[in-house]
Amino acid sequence: xSGLLGTVVDAAIGWLVQSILDSFFTERMEAWTRExxxxxxxxxxxxxxxxxxxxxxxxxxxSIDNMPLAQSLDDLRGLIYDSEDVMDELDYYRLEQxxxxxxxxxxxTGTNLEGSYVSSSTLSSVVKLVCSATSQITDWISxxxxxxxxxxxxxxxxxxxxxxxxxxxxxxxxxxNLLCSNGNSVxxxxxLENLRTMATSSKSQNIARDHYMTTSVPIESKVYGRDxxxxxIIDMLIKGGSSDLNVLPVVGSGGIGxxxxxxxxYHAKRIKDHFxxxxxxxxxxxxxVVGLTLQILDHEILQENIRNKRFLxxxxxxxxxxxxxGWIKLLxxxxxxxxxxxxxxxxxxxxxxxxxxxxxxxITLSGLDEKEFWLFFKACAFRNDNREHHPSLQSIGKQIAKxxxxxxxxxxxVGALLSTDVSYEHWTTVRDKWKSLQGYDDDILPxxxxxxxxxxxxxxxxxxxxxxxxxxxxxxxxxxxxxxxxQNFVQCKDPTIRLEETGHEYLEKLVDLGFFQKDGSHxxxxxxxxxxxGMVSSNECATIDGLKSGAIRASVRHLSIIIxxxxxxxxxxxxxxxxxxxxxxxxxxxxxTLMVFGRRTIHLLGSLxxxxxxxxxxxxxxxHVPGGDISYINSLLNPCxxxxxxxxxxxxxxAFCQVLTRCYHLQVLNVxxxxxxRDVPTDMNNLVNLRxxxxxxxxxxxxxxxxxxxxxxxxxxxVQNVGSFEIGQLQSMNExxxxxxxxxxxxxxxxxxxxxxxxxxxxxxxxSLSWENSSMSLQPEAECKEWQILPTHGMHSLxxxxxxxxxxxxxxxxxxxxxxxLIGMPKLEKCTGSYGMELTSxxxxxxxxxxxxxxxxxxxxxxxSFDAEQKSWFPSLSKLSIGQCPCILNNWQILPLSEMxxxxxxxxxxxxxxxxxxxxxEKLRLSRKTARLQAALSSHLSNLSTxxxxx
Numbered sequence: 001x002s003g004l005l006g007t008v009v010d011a012a013i014g015w016l017v018q019s020i021l022d023s024f025f026t027e028r029m030e031a032w033t034r035e036x037x038x039x040x041x042x043x044x045x046x047x048x049x050x051x052x053x054x055x056x057x058x059x060x061x062x063s064i065d066n067m068p069l070a071q072s073l074d075d076l077r078g079l080i081y082d083s084e085d086v087m088d089e090l091d092y093y094r095l096e097q098x099x100x101x102x103x104x105x106x107x108x109t110g111t112n113l114e115g116s117y118v119s120s121s122t123l124s125s126v127v128k129l130v131c132s133a134t135s136q137i138t139d140w141i142s143x144x145x146x147x148x149x150x151x152x153x154x155x156x157x158x159x160x161x162x163x164x165x166x167x168x169x170x171x172x173x174x175x176x177n178l179l180c181s182n183g184n185s186v187x188x189x190x191x192l193e194n195l196r197t198m199a200t201s202s203k204s205q206n207i208a209r210d211h212y213m214t215t216s217v218p219i220e221s222k223v224y225g226r227d228x229x230x231x232x233i234i235d236m237l238i239k240g241g242s243s244d245l246n247v248l249p250v251v252g253s254g255g256i257g258x259x260x261x262x263x264x265x266y267h268a269k270r271i272k273d274h275f276x277x278x279x280x281x282x283x284x285x286x287x288x289v290v291g292l293t294l295q296i297l298d299h300e301i302l303q304e305n306i307r308n309k310r311f312l313x314x315x316x317x318x319x320x321x322x323x324x325x326g327w328i329k330l331l332x333x334x335x336x337x338x339x340x341x342x343x344x345x346x347x348x349x350x351x352x353x354x355x356x357x358x359x360x361x362x363i364t365l366s367g368l369d370e371k372e373f374w375l376f377f378k379a380c381a382f383r384n385d386n387r388e389h390h391p392s393l394q395s396i397g398k399q400i401a402k403x404x405x406x407x408x409x410x411x412x413x414v415g416a417l418l419s420t421d422v423s424y425e426h427w428t429t430v431r432d433k434w435k436s437l438q439g440y441d442d443d444i445l446p447x448x449x450x451x452x453x454x455x456x457x458x459x460x461x462x463x464x465x466x467x468x469x470x471x472x473x474x475x476x477x478x479x480x481x482x483x484x485x486x487q488n489f490v491q492c493k494d495p496t497i498r499l500e501e502t503g504h505e506y507l508e509k510l511v512d513l514g515f516f517q518k519d520g521s522h523x524x525x526x527x528x529x530x531x532x533x534g535m536v537s538s539n540e541c542a543t544i545d546g547l548k549s550g551a552i553r554a555s556v557r558h559l560s561i562i563i564x565x566x567x568x569x570x571x572x573x574x575x576x577x578x579x580x581x582x583x584x585x586x587x588x589x590x591x592x593t594l595m596v597f598g599r600r601t602i603h604l605l606g607s608l609x610x611x612x613x614x615x616x617x618x619x620x621x622x623x624h625v626p627g628g629d630i631s632y633i634n635s636l637l638n639p640c641x642x643x644x645x646x647x648x649x650x651x652x653x654x655a656f657c658q659v660l661t662r663c664y665h666l667q668v669l670n671v672x673x674x675x676x677x678r679d680v681p682t683d684m685n686n687l688v689n690l691r692x693x694x695x696x697x698x699x700x701x702x703x704x705x706x707x708x709x710x711x712x713x714x715x716x717x718x719v720q721n722v723g724s725f726e727i728g729q730l731q732s733m734n735e736x737x738x739x740x741x742x743x744x745x746x747x748x749x750x751x752x753x754x755x756x757x758x759x760x761x762x763x764x765x766x767x768s769l770s771w772e773n774s775s776m777s778l779q780p781e782a783e784c785k786e787w788q789i790l791p792t793h794g795m796h797s798l799x800x801x802x803x804x805x806x807x808x809x810x811x812x813x814x815x816x817x818x819x820x821x822l823i824g825m826p827k828l829e830k831c832t833g834s835y836g837m838e839l840t841s842x843x844x845x846x847x848x849x850x851x852x853x854x855x856x857x858x859x860x861x862x863x864x865s866f867d868a869e870q871k872s873w874f875p876s877l878s879k880l881s882i883g884q885c886p887c888i889l890n891n892w893q894i895l896p897l898s899e900m901x902x903x904x905x906x907x908x909x910x911x912x913x914x915x916x917x918x919x920x921x922e923k924l925r926l927s928r929k930t931a932r933l934q935a936a937l938s939s940h941l942s943n944l945s946t947x948x949x950x951x
C-alpha cells in the first residue's frame with residue numbers, strides 16, 4: 001500500500017519542486033544551456049514543473065481516499081527526483097567545463113556567492129507562465145525548432161560531448177512527458193477545475209484537528225505518579241500570585257501527560273478553595289486572539305464581574321511563538337482585574353513558547369518513574385483480569401513497560417492492545433512487534449504524528465531522514481546538519497547567513513519541539529520519535545538491521561545498513577550469503593544515501609562492490625573500513641552527484657583520491673584525523689564546492705593552490721616559500737570560519753601579509769597564527785617585519801584567537817572573545833579593546849605566557865571602570881593562565897580572582913603579587929616562585945582536585 005494513502009496531498013512534493021526550481025533554473029544555468037544547445041529542453045522541463053507545482057498547490061490538503069491517486073502522487077514524486085538528478089548532472093558538466101577552462105567556481109548553481117538560494121516566482125507569475133508557455137509548445141513542435149537545435153549543436157558540439165548531450169536531452173523529454181501525464185492524472189482524480197483555491201481543504205483540515213481538543217473534564221479514573229508535580233504547581237499558583245497577572249508554563253513532549261497533570265491540578269480542592277473562577281481553554285495550534293478571547297468570555301462563570309474575582313485560566317497545548325504581540329493582546333482584558341493572585345497555567349511542547357509567555361520558572365515534565373509507570377501500565381494492560389500476578393505475563397509486561405520510557409500515552413495504547421488478549425502468546429507477540437503495532441489506531445503515535453504534521457516541510461524532511469540512524473544514536477550536531485545540507489533540505493535566502501547556521505537553527509527548533517533532546521554535546525532521539533521517523537519516511541527511507549529481512553519499497557532513496565549486532569555474530573553460518581540476498585532487494589539505481597553503521601564493514605565489501613555499481617545518484621556515502629584496501633570504492637563513486645563522504649579508518653590510496661578530485665559538487669569530505677602515507681593529488685583544488693575537510697593537518701598542508709577552494713570553512717595552512725603555498729592563497733577564501741596559519745616566518749614583507757586579507761573574513765570565528773615552534777633562533781635579517789600591529793576590528797564573527805611566537809608583534813586589538821591565547825611574543829606591549837562587560841562578559845579561556853613587555857592589557861584595566869553595581873568581573877571565565885609576564889600586573893596588589901565566579905582552572909607562573917583571593921577551584925598550578933601564595937589560598941581550596949607545584 002502506498003505510504004500516502006489515507007493522508008492528505010503531500011506538501012513535501014510541492015516543496016521539493018520549488019527547491020529544484022530555485023536551485024537549478026537560474027540565469028546562470030539558462031545562459032550555459034543556451035551555449036550548449038539544450039536551452040529548449042530545459043525550458044520545457046521548467047514549464048512542466050511549474051504546471052505540476054500549480055496542480056499540487058491547488059490540491060494541497062485534499063484527502064487521499066483511493067489507491068490510484070496515492071500511486072499517481074508517488075510516481076510524481078519519483079519524477080521530480082528524476083528531474084533533480086538530470087539537472088544536477090547538467091550542472092556537474094557546467095562546473096567541469098569551468099574548472100577545465102581555469103575559471104573555477106565558488107558556489108553551486110542556484111546560489112549566490114554566499115550560498116543563498118535564488119527566490120522563485122510567485123504563483124500569479126506562474127499562471128502567466130502557463131499561458132505564454134502554451135504557445136511555446138506549438139513552436140517546439142514546429143520544424144523551426146529542429147533546425148534551430150541543429151544549428152546550436154554544430155556551434156557548440158565541442159562544449160559537451162554529443163553522446164552526453166543527446167542522453168540528457170532524451171531523459172529530459174521522457175521526464176517531461178511523464179510529468180505531463182501524471183500531473184493530468186492527479187488533476188483529473190481530484191477534479192481540480194480552473195485550479196481552485198484550497199480554502200475548502202483548509203477547513204477540512206481544521207475540522208479534523210478538533211478531534212484532539214482537550215477538556216477540563218477528568219477522563220482518568222486515577223492519576224499515577226504525579227502527586228509531587230501537582231503539589232509543586234499548586235503551591236506556585238497559590239503562593240506565587242502578585243498584583244500583576246502571572247503565567248506558569250508546563251513544558252513536556254507530546255504524550256508525556258501535561259494535560260492529565262493540569263487537569264489533576266485544576267480539580268484539586270486547594271485550587272477550588274483559593275480561586276473564585278476556573279477557566280479552561282484548549283489552544284492547540286490555532287492561536288487566534290479574537291477566537292480565544294471569545295472562548296474565555298463565553299464561559300458561564302465569566303458572566304459575573306471578572307474584575308472582582310481571583311481566577312485561574314488554563315491554556316492547554318500552546319504552540320504559537322511567532323507573535324508576542326498577539327499574546328499581549330489576549331491577556332490585556334484579563335489584566336484589568338483588581339484582585340491579586342490571578343494566574344494563567346499553560347501547557348506547551350516547546351520551550352520557546354514557555355520562554356515567551358512565562359513570568360515564572362517553567363515546570364518541565366518527564367516520564368513517570370519506573371515504579372509508578374509499572375502500576376499504571378498494569379492497570380491499562382490487565383484491567384480487571386485476575387491474571388495480573390501471573391509470573392510470565394509480569395515478566396513480559398515489565399520488558400514492554402521499560403521500552404515505553406515512562407510515557408503515559410504509550411502505556412495506554414500498548415496496554416489497551418495487550419488487554420484484548422491476556423495470554424502468553426499474545427503478549428509475546430506484542431513484546432516482539434510493539435513498535436510496528438504503534439501504527440494502529442492507538443493514542444501515542446497519532447498524537448506524535450499530529451506534532452509532526454504541524455512541522456514546516458523542511459523540518460519534516462530533516463526529522464524523517466534521521467530514521468536512517470540506529471536507535472539511541474548520539475547525533476553530532478555538525479555532522480547531522482552537513483548530512484541535511486547534502487540532501488538540499490537546508491535552504492536560506494539571506495546571503496549573510498551560512499547554510500550551517502540555518503541547519504543548526506533547524507536542529508534547535510526540533511529540540512525545542514521535543515523531536516530531539518540535548519544530551520551534553522550530542523543530540524538524542526527518543527525511541528518513540530525514532531518509530532515516528534521511520535513511519536513517516538517509509539516511502540523514501542529504509543534500514544537493513546543486521547540479518548533481519550524486511551520489505552524495501554522501490555521508491556526508497558535513502559538506505560542505511562546497521563551491522564553493529566552482526567559484528568558480534570561472527571559464528572553465524574552463511575552470513576555473507578544472507579546479506580547478499582537482503583541487499584538484492586534494494587533498488588540501487590536511484591539511491592541517494594548509503595550509510596553503513598558498524599566496524600566490520602569488510603564483510604559487506606563483496607556485495608557492495610557488485611551492487612553499488614548501479615548506484616549512480618549517491619549524494620551521501622558513510623562507510624567504515626578499518627585498515628582495508630578500498631580501491632574498490634572507485635566503482636562506488638559516481639562523482640556527478642556526491643556531496644558528502646565519510647570514510648573512517650581508511651588508508652587512502654592515490655587512486656581513491658583521484659576519483660575524489662572529480663567530485664565537483666562535494667561539500668564534505670571526512671576521512672578522520674588518522675594519518676598515513678597519503679598522497680594528496682595536485683588537482684585536489686578542483687573541489688570548488690568543498691565546505692568541510694575533516695582530515696589530518698598534513699592533508700590540509702599538502703593541498704596545491706588551496707586558494708581555489710573558496711567554499712572551505714576550516715583550514716590548517718602552512719606558509720611555504722614555494723609556488724602555490726604562499727600566504728596569498730588565503731586572499732579569496734572568505735568563507736573561512738576557522739583558520740590556523742603556521743610558519744608565518746616565511747612571510748617576508750608587509751605586502752605579502754596584506755594579500756591574505758584576514759580582516760575581510762567576515763565569518764571567521766577561530767583564528768590561530770604562529771611561527772614555526774623551533775628552538776633555533778632566527779637571524780634579524782630573516783625575520784618577518786609584518787604584523788607589528790594586528791587589528792581584528794574587521795573580524796566581526798571572531799570568537800577564538802590564538803597567537804603563538806609572533807616574534808615582532810607589538811600591538812594587538814581584540815573584540816569580545818570566548819578564548820584568547822597569547823604565547824611567546826617578546827615584543828608585545830599592548831593588548832587593547834573596548835572596556836567593560838562588552839569585552840569581558842563572554843571570555844571563557846585566557847592564557848598569556850612569555851610576553852615580558854606586555855604592560856597594557858585592557859582586559860584587566862577595565863576592572864577599574866566597573867561601577868559598584870557590577871556583580872562579577874569575567875563572569876564566564878573558567879580557565880586563567882598567566883606566566884612570565886612581569887609587567888602585566890605592575891599596578892595590582894590584589895588580583896580580583898574572587899569575582900571570577902566561574903573560574904575552575906588557574907595557573908600562575910612567576911607573578912610578583914602580594915595577596916591573591918581565589919574562589920573554589922578544581923585545578924591549580926603554581927611555580928615555585930609563586931608557591932608562597934599557597935598558604936594564602938588554602939582557605940579557598942575546598943573543591944580543589946589537582947594542585948601542581950612546579951619549578
